[in-house]
Amino acid sequence: MAENDHHPNAPAGGGGLGTFKGSGPLGTNGSVEKWSRPGSLGVEQQPAETLTISGMVAAGGPLSPNTIAAVNKAAAKTPAQWKRYVAYADVVKVGGSLAWRANNPGNLRDAGTKIATVTGAVGKFAVFATLEDGRKAQKALYLNKYGDMTVKDAINKLTPPSENDTKKYLAELTKAGVDTEKDVKSQIDTLMTGVEANEGLISGTEVKRVP
Incomplete structure (x- = not known):
């Protein structure tokens, strides 16, 4: 574009690139509407899409602008306490509980099959590629490390009173049909x-990654 070419949105009689004649500052004219300075080849630069919530990418690399827009749309409908995301190879999990976002139903701190780590309210937790992977890791931990313990003893180690209301936790397990005085391995699924x-x-919204 030659120096005296007009910006496509500028009024007739414009000056150099990104300007037009007038007494106001560069890119303005006191008697006409303001317009944006153009980018390369005279095309106006649009602001890059930015995320409105915090989160992490566990797999799949950076999010595309279209995916970011979809995540922001989902985030707008998400309760304030859950405005977080975790991105995977094909989807982005928006909102919901940490256990759901991280595919970690047992809220395990660590595991050999984790693909990442996410920070929660009381420390760091493992992130798994799928919910099924999270369940497999949870089951392996319970059987291999706590299988011969009573549920009561195991829960006191897994959810110590310093972090949880362990007494209430055990009471809830009893309501769910777990005998807290029996060993873990004999009632693992329950x-x-x-x-x-x-x-x-607690589920949130799954947003598909798009180009």
Whole structure:
């Protein structure tokens, strides 16, 4: 574009690139509406889409502008206490509880199969590629490390009184059909279902990644 070419939105009689004649500051004229300075080849630069909530990318790389726009739309409908996201290879989980976003129904701190780590209200927690991976890691931990313990003893180690209301936690497990005086391995599936309910696996919105 030559120096005396007009910006496509500028009034006739414009001056150099990104300007037009007038007594006001660069890119303005006191008698006409303001317009934006153009980008390369005379095309106006649009502001880049930015996320309105915080979160992390566990897999899949940076989010595209279109995905960011979709995440922001989902975030607008999300309760304030859950305005977070975790991005995976194909989807972005927006809102919901940490256990749901991280595919970690047992809220495990660590595991060999985790793909990332996310910070929660009381420390760091493992992030798994799928909810099923999270459940498998939870079951393996319970059986391999706590299988021979009573549920009561195991829960006191898994959810210590310093971080949780352990007495209430055990009472909720009892309501779910768990015998807290029996060993973990003999009622593993019932225990995991009860723990999942206690930990609060609350769904949010899944946003598909798009180019």
